[in-house]
Amino acid sequence: MKRRNFLKGSALIAGAAVAGQATAKVTPPDSEKEIYEWRVYHFKNGGQKNKVDGFYRDALIPAMNEYGVKVGAFGEYSQTDPPTVHYLLVYKSMADYHRVKKALWNNETFLKQAKSYFEDTAANGVYTRFETYLLEAFDAIPQLRQPDKSRGLFELRTYESNNEEAGQRKIKMFNDEELALFDKVGLHATFFGEILAGPQMPALVYMLWFNDMDERTANWQKFVNSPEWKEMSGKAEYANTVSVVNKVFLVPLDYSQI
Template sequence: MKRRNFLKGSAVLAGATVSGQLAANGTPLNSEKEIYEWRVYHFKNGGQKNKVGRFYQEALIPAMNENGVRVGAFGEYGLTDPPTVYYLLVYPSMAEYSRVKKAVWKNESFLKQATNYFEDTAESGTYSRFETYLLEAFDAIPQLRQPDEGRGLFELRTYESNNEEACQRKINMFNKEELALFDQVGLHATFFGEILAGPQMPALVYMLWFKDMEEREANWKRFVSSPEWKTMSQKPEYAHTVSVVNKEFLIPFDYSQI
């Protein structure tokens, strides 16, 4: 019963809290929420990875930029083999996501630049597979925050929940309280998104950036030892919201726009 009452009032409470957070963070109020496309490419060897990298640099990223879409490109922290590569495509809105998806395949410059890649890989292939996640930005951070140029490490976290209602309560926890605490202790947010479609559901995804692993370790320690977190984590409305936490550490490629 307490949980039902909490959910009924959550929209009003979140709205009031989010407005204050957005103003404090310098994020424009009433901004349309961005849509994120997160792609995970799996390869058998590094040569295949390089072919896809050239395709993005020479053809897809320029075409996306023409349509107002930024692209982040990341590799794994460490020398993992076979390699996995990650791309983040940032769309201004759901309407733009739909428009750009169609516009790219009518872009003559893109098709010309991509011809060699398409012809070369149609028969022999490149990646063994790639996964796509479609995400909607959180109310409290409706637009991606561009990291500092000194960013050297990204942490990608996926929080799975046992059901949809639990996932919504965790999202509300971030919107109302947790994201503000992240800002205070130096857990630098890049984006937060709810998975609308993808292999892991129900779940949310967020990305943080740091200068290095040392900063990451120090700032997470500040977070877990803070009285605000200890109080927040004991609230009954946030009980049993996360069942699995997945963590991945990434580094940006030279051509990454994020």
């Protein structure tokens, strides 16, 4: 009986040790990594866009700033018609994202400032709908890098992968090697984020800034021709990580904080 109890106890201890080792390998979420909300608005005409501009500029952005949330506002470089407008909301953490979402609808100043916009657009919609992407910042660039005031052009890139594992390997490539090369050749990073929820998954999104299109073209050429890129892109561990690359060129609106 004693031997049986001893063996049983030993098995429990061993099992606990294994469980402890497995638990130790799990990395807790980094509370310092920012959460990004990327919104894309589609309109029927430019006049409708002006109403959303006013809502963000006069009501939503001031309210978000009270909670420490910075907001970027961007139009498309191609001047598409009907227009498309992009917004980037920068939260300090996932907990902060939830806190602000709840607090906003109890903010009397915000509700008063936005009252006429809500009443008008409830009866007469101004956008067809807007898309939302929720992103978590990469380990290698956990906080947004504020671009220089000279920025005149942004490049937004979405990299889709055929499965989740391939997407994680591409994120590792950026964290371990590629982002450092971006910095070296003048591909100025604004943010990098993994899509946690959105229409395109699995995928990652990042945004670069440039003074103009000429600088963008020249610096991408430096990247493509660099020996570092040729070496890392040939590594087996990074094979088949990206299936589709989507690019959008953006310009900052006059009330953008990024």
